[in-house]
Amino acid sequence: MTAPNTQRRARAIAMTDDERDAYLGTARVCRVATNGTNGPHATPLWFHWDGTALWLTSLVKSQRWTDLEKDPRIAAVVDGGDDYSELHGVELRGRVEPVGEIPRTGEPNPELDAVEQAMADKYSGGRKVIDGRHGWLRLVPEKITSWDFRKLPDSRRDRG
Template sequence: MTGQRRGTAIAMTDDERDTFLRTQPVCRVATVGPGGHPHASALWFVWDGTALWLNSLVRSQRWTDLVRDPRLSVIVDEGGADFLGLRGVELRCSAEVVGEAPRKGEPLDELRGPERLFADKYAGGGDFRYDGRHGWLRLSVEKVASWDFAKLRPTR
């Protein structure tokens, strides 16, 4: 994963970025659609410290796009009431289907972590629920950029 070259004054530290990605509820995913046209959608996600995991409908434009072309960009951001409240992370990634699609619960060690993180984050703990319509995508991060404009506040 490569870091950002510009904007280092507002870049999040690795710990700040990891905390931000673990706690934010929604990401925006941009895929390469038919004919090269972009397709953007929002969905829940989990961050395991090295990869972003998406639990996506397998009968969606996003899934179709990523099976055809695994390149994508993801934005996780938080708006503030003013410019200095803006924070976010942009990730350039490649996607890989992990496990059965759609997922019906076949035991798979590789998905224990993401499914536990997902259940903890969105269902308050317990077991991950399989609905037979979603599958898992592991996003390998190739480039990351982050911003926290609060870092521009003058210190006294």
Template sequence: MTGTTLQKRGRKIVMTPEERDAFLAEERTCRVATTTADGPHLTALWFVWDGTALWLYSITGSKRWADLAADPRVAILIDAGREYDELRGVELRGSVEIVGEVPRTGQPHPELEVPEGLFARKYTGGDTLSYDHRHAWLRLTPEKITSWDFRKLAAVR
């Protein structure tokens, strides 16, 4: 991932790229933080990770979409675990870009073949994504990724 800032703190509990990719493939919900004139706005959303970019399939009439149209900078958090020594997560930061038509109607678009296949398999169990003419794709190619896996703390002690 050229251009991605390396994590400087918490290196003993950082996820390897393979651990991070597996975690992002498994987890189903992210929290998307946008910036507004009124302050931060935080929403939950489904996502897919293709190994390089995080893809969000967002309703184009949402506040989140309006926020990102005005300021594409975003912070996204995916985390899991209940007890302290189970906590793990990934935070991604950068600017999103719109890919494909708005709203998405299913017109052929080579850049969307992979994320749409991943999304369909992850959330519908099929290979085909159906289009409701209300959503469109946002791609975050992260400028910074921070990860942690507190399950590694036992090995550190």
């Protein structure tokens, strides 16, 4: 596995790896953009970040899944903050690959055990939900960009 491309711009406000991992561990929704035949298609999804990969589940009978079968490149953004001085987030870009059976019906898969439990803990009180309609996608980012405007000097944060 190769390391993601290093962020070259806005490094002064970039999150450290630990800050990024902590943020992605608690944030609840990402926005995923795919390349559709009629242009970009962006949708919100739940996710799990394991420190090296972003794990997503998607309905296999969705526009998103259709787009990704044709072109596996995606961008996923997780962001937060309301005021300018609070804005922070992470963008992950790369190619997704399906993992496990499609759709997921619960066949034993050691690669998915920890991921499914982490998603269950995060979103459904520890109860795994395997409904036979979703499939797993793994994004090992080729590029990660992050920002945290809370790191700006006070004079630059006082914008409205």
